[in-house]
Amino acid sequence: MPQSTEPRMPVSGEHVRRAVAHCLDALRDIPAAQWDGRAADLEWTRWETLDHLADDLLTYALRFGLAHPMGAPRVPLRVSRDRPDGPANVVFGDRAAGPEGLLTVVEACGGLLATAVDTADPDTLAPHVFGASDPEGFAAMGVVETLVHTHDIAQGATPQGADRAPEPPRDLCERALARLFPDVTVIGTPWSTLLWATGRIGTPDRPRRTDWRWQGAPQSRG
Template sequence: MLSGHMPVNGDHVRQAVTACVTVLDGVPAAQWHDRAGELEWTCWETLEHLADDLLTYALRFGLARPNAVPRVPLRVSCDRPGGPGNVVFGDHEAGPEGLLTVVEACGGLLATVVDATAATTLAPHVFGASDPEGFAAMGVVETLVHTHDITQGLHRPWEPSQELSERVLARLFPDVPVVDTPWSTLLWATGRMETPGRPRRTNWRWNGAPLSRS
């Protein structure tokens, strides 16, 4: 193991997804049409987007040579102008519980795939190629911050595991020092809040490049 390294794996993806499903369970159907925090999407659309992220991350490692294909060529569509472009959507007749089931299934698939794939395997991402651990960390970040967006829109208090936040900060934002708490730092790193002495980020990205194993 790398000195000081905090690994991120499928268990952490499952922890993040479980936290998401738990806090959003039982939200009345009508509230899912509310805007998700400061996003231009509804809470429902944001949760669909999360499911889409988790699924498409997992699909990248289903190929024999993941890094040889820029993207799995699935058809992307939107339910409305300005909505997220996804390859997967929830069945509205199944209601919010159905969409939460979709998220849980997609998260479970990513968790299984990253743990089953050789650690040195690379797959493409818009921010640069990454390994299974990097994609696990991406899945955790997507889950935590989009759950935050949704709970903000629903006016439902929520704070995830500080340890999960610390792990993904170390893996994807190694140049961002933790100020106050890992969770508040992750929100700052992803452009969702400002902190004393650190204005809100308007242009951010993570660093998914594989860690040096030397």
């Protein structure tokens, strides 16, 4: 099989930090009263969705704190929920600190993931429900989780009452698609394609996905 001539687009801690910065910029002005409103089509509130994002970023980072990540299916922290239908997390933002405090938690957890993936041996594998992946794969997962959940939270938020989040940087979407959705063809923009790939939107040519998963298996760095 011939080798692709397309230049490879690696994903690193820098891209995790940029995705988190986009999240903070997009969500910082949502009024406090709206954080208990539903996030897009999810069963969670905006607050719960951001809690879930922080939890994802933290637990991805923790995998690379182990000397042998594949030796443990998960870091066995206690998992709990604030309500029966809420997300099952190991970390929750302090309600008393308000939305700005929860955004600070997300920033800190994203920073931990960025540092973890940049300092880990690039050939290290860690477990994930979709299959074992390397630090670059987990960086891409952090980017995808951050971008799409920022989109979820922003849906319907005022003051305009519509999708208020600006599009994330094009190259972040391109890198995430190339790393985790290599079989998905970009139609329209990389951002709209990423939203389609993760089941957020449909198009006349591509119905909305009701079941999807990314491919975390390590890619050749040649």
